[in-house]
Amino acid sequence: MLRTLIACLLTATTLGQAQSKNTAKQPSASTQSSPVPANAPSLKKPDEMLATVAPTQPVMTVRGLCPADTNPATTAAVPTTHDCVTQVTKEQFEKLVNAFNSANQQVTPAIRRQLGQSYVEIMTWAEAAKQAGADNSPAFQEVMRVIQMKTLGDFYRTQLAQQFSKPSPEEIESYYKENAPKFDSAKLARVYLPKSDPTSQATAEQKDAYQKKAVQVADDIQARAAKGEPMDKLQKEAYTTLGIGAAPPSTDLSQARHGIFPPKLDQEIFSHQVGEAFRSDDGNGFVIYRVENRQALSLEAVKQEIVRDLSRRKMEDKVKELTSPVHTDFNESYFGPPAPANTQVRPVPNPSR
Numbered sequence: 001m002l003r004t005l006i007a008c009l010l011t012a013t014t015l016g017q018a019q020s021k022n023t024a025k026q027p028s029a030s031t032q033s034s035p036v037p038a039n040a041p042s043l044k045k046p047d048e049m050l051a052t053v054a055p056t057q058p059v060m061t062v063r064g065l066c067p068a069d070t071n072p073a074t075t076a077a078v079p080t081t082h083d084c085v086t087q088v089t090k091e092q093f094e095k096l097v098n099a100f101n102s103a104n105q106q107v108t109p110a111i112r113r114q115l116g117q118s119y120v121e122i123m124t125w126a127e128a129a130k131q132a133g134a135d136n137s138p139a140f141q142e143v144m145r146v147i148q149m150k151t152l153g154d155f156y157r158t159q160l161a162q163q164f165s166k167p168s169p170e171e172i173e174s175y176y177k178e179n180a181p182k183f184d185s186a187k188l189a190r191v192y193l194p195k196s197d198p199t200s201q202a203t204a205e206q207k208d209a210y211q212k213k214a215v216q217v218a219d220d221i222q223a224r225a226a227k228g229e230p231m232d233k234l235q236k237e238a239y240t241t242l243g244i245g246a247a248p249p250s251t252d253l254s255q256a257r258h259g260i261f262p263p264k265l266d267q268e269i270f271s272h273q274v275g276e277a278f279r280s281d282d283g284n285g286f287v288i289y290r291v292e293n294r295q296a297l298s299l300e301a302v303k304q305e306i307v308r309d310l311s312r313r314k315m316e317d318k319v320k321e322l323t324s325p326v327h328t329d330f331n332e333s334y335f336g337p338p339a340p341a342n343t344q345v346r347p348v349p350n351p352s353r
Helices: 002-011 046-050 090-100 109-131 138-164 169-178 204-226 231-241 263-269 303-323
Strands: 058-063 085-089 184-194 252-257 277-279 285-296
Touching: 058 090, 058 109, 085 090, 085 109, 090 109, 138 303, 169 303, 184 204, 184 231, 204 231, 204 277, 204 285
Parallel strands: none
Antiparallel strands: 058 085, 184 252, 184 285, 277 285
16 A cells, blocks of 8 residues: 555645745744754654654755746846755645545655655656646646546545445444344364275276275265264274275364355255255265354454445445446447457556556
C-alpha cells in the first residue's frame, strides 16, 4: 500500500504548498525548544522524537524553488533562486499523506522522507510547467478533466468501503441467524488406502492381487468405522494387511467448514450425523470418512467473516444500483461493431498514471 501511496503522490497535482520569500515566518523564540547538540544521545524511538514536532512547525524547507511568474511584470526586480523559500509544516504534510492513505497504513520515517523527496520533485516540475505555460494547453485541461472524474469516483468508492466496513451489531447478529447452516462445522477422521500397490518393485501379478485385496480391505474398514472402532487403529491395520511399509498417514483432520471441500464432498459431509461413516474415493485411493462431532461456530468466532460478507454484499448492491440504469448506444459507424465475447481488447491507458 505504501508503494501505491508513493506512486499516487508522483502522479498527483501539487498540494499543500506554502510559498514565501525570505519574509516567511519562522517559529518565534518563545515556541522554539532549547538547542540540543546534534550528536546528543537519546533513548527515544524515531517515531517518539517526531511526535514532539508542533503542527505549525516546518518539516520541509525547500530553498531555490521559485514560484512561476505568469503575471504581467510590475517591478524590474527579478528574484534569484536564493531568495525563494518554500516551507511545508507538519500539519500540511500530514494532511497530504493522509489524503492518499485511506487504508491507514503505517507510514515510517523512511517512507515520510521518500514522500517528501517525491513531493519536492513534483513541485519543481509543476512550477517549471507553469512557467512554460503547459497548464494552459487544451490537452492538459482535458487530461485533468478526466483525472478529476477518475479520482472523484475512486474517492467515493473508498468512502463507501469505509462506510460499509462497519455494520451494526444488529446487522451482524441478523446475518448470523439467517445463515446458520453456513457456520456449521464438522470434525472428521479419515482412513486412506492407495488403490495401487505403492511398492516400486511389485510385479504385474502382485499389483493385480493388491488391487483386489485393497477393495476388500476398504469395504471392511468402512463397516468397522461405522461401528465406532478407532480410526487410527483401522488405518494402521489396513496398511499392515496390505503390506505397505510406509508410515500410515494421520487420521485426524481439522474442523471442516462449508466451502472447504469440493461441492460434492461438502454436501456429503454435512448430510451425515455424528458417528456415521461414508466413502468418497478419489482417483488414487479409497477414502473412508467418519463424522466425529458437529457444532455451530460462535458468533464471535465468525464475526470478522460476517463483516466482510456484509461489506461485500453492500458494495455489490451499490454497484448494481448505480450501473443497472446506465445503458450506452455506440455509433457503429464510428466505433465499429462490438468485439466477440472471447476477443481480448487492449486496455486504454489510465490517464492518471
